[in-house]
Amino acid sequence: MTHTSNNPSAIRSQKWLIEALLSLLEEKPYHKISIKEIAEKANLDRSTFYRHFDSKQALLEQYLDSLAQEYLRRLEAGENMDMGKVSKIFVAFWIEHIDFIRLTRKNDLDSLLLKAFNKHLPSIHRLTKDKFSYSMNEAYMEIALAFNAGGMWNILMKWVDSDFKHSYDDLIKAFEEISRFNFFR
Incomplete structure (x- = not known):
């Protein structure tokens, strides 16, 4: 606390x-x-x-919460959002915090980071729902947010585990490919 x-x-x-x-x-x-x-x-x-x-975990959680708030501010500033723009904001944000993300993964603290960001999923939705050109049925929004957050999170962890061998452009292309795969027939 x-x-x-x-x-x-x-x-x-x-x-x-x-x-x-x-x-x-x-x-x-x-x-x-x-x-x-x-x-x-x-x-x-x-x-x-x-x-x-x-506790020191409470100290770390405050820092994680401040990171989540900073990410929220960046999403809020975005216009005409789509998953490509969200992924660019997401990847650019974590590139700025690459040393921290490396330390959290090395210390098995990444689940705390995911938990801190998941806590803000309703705020992310509230801030961005009117910025997308399409809208999702509200009944499924919580599940959809968890799906997107989990996928983005796992891509980030895969990137860390590969010792950042992929470039920013590679990650953005991967997000775009995934979006096309998941949403277009």
Whole structure:
């Protein structure tokens, strides 16, 4: 659980704690990182950590949620959306966060990342439903969103597992091919 606050000092402390965790992840496995180490790396007391977070997972989840919010803002800014445009936003977003995605996969934390993004699927739908030239039956929307999110997620993980051997253009072409395969007869 995260203890939210609008206090600038609290926001700054949370940011430093997140940066400390991300830095430590580059040095050692997640399961070997202690809260004490995170607080020390952030030049804060453990009590400051616990004032904002109940656990290091809560700290990580706040960061994951911030990534999801950033992705949502990018989708919201898009116009005349289709799956090609969604895939371009998705791939470009993760290319910017490639080091983090590599660390999450290496530490078996990618399921937390997927969970954070799945939590925002209703918001993604709400933000984008009027931007597509076609509309889907609302009764099936939740299932369709899960299908698309799972497919996009698995492509991203396949890309990570291949040590990023495919280019941005390769990934976009794959998304386009999949869209044609799934939606055109």
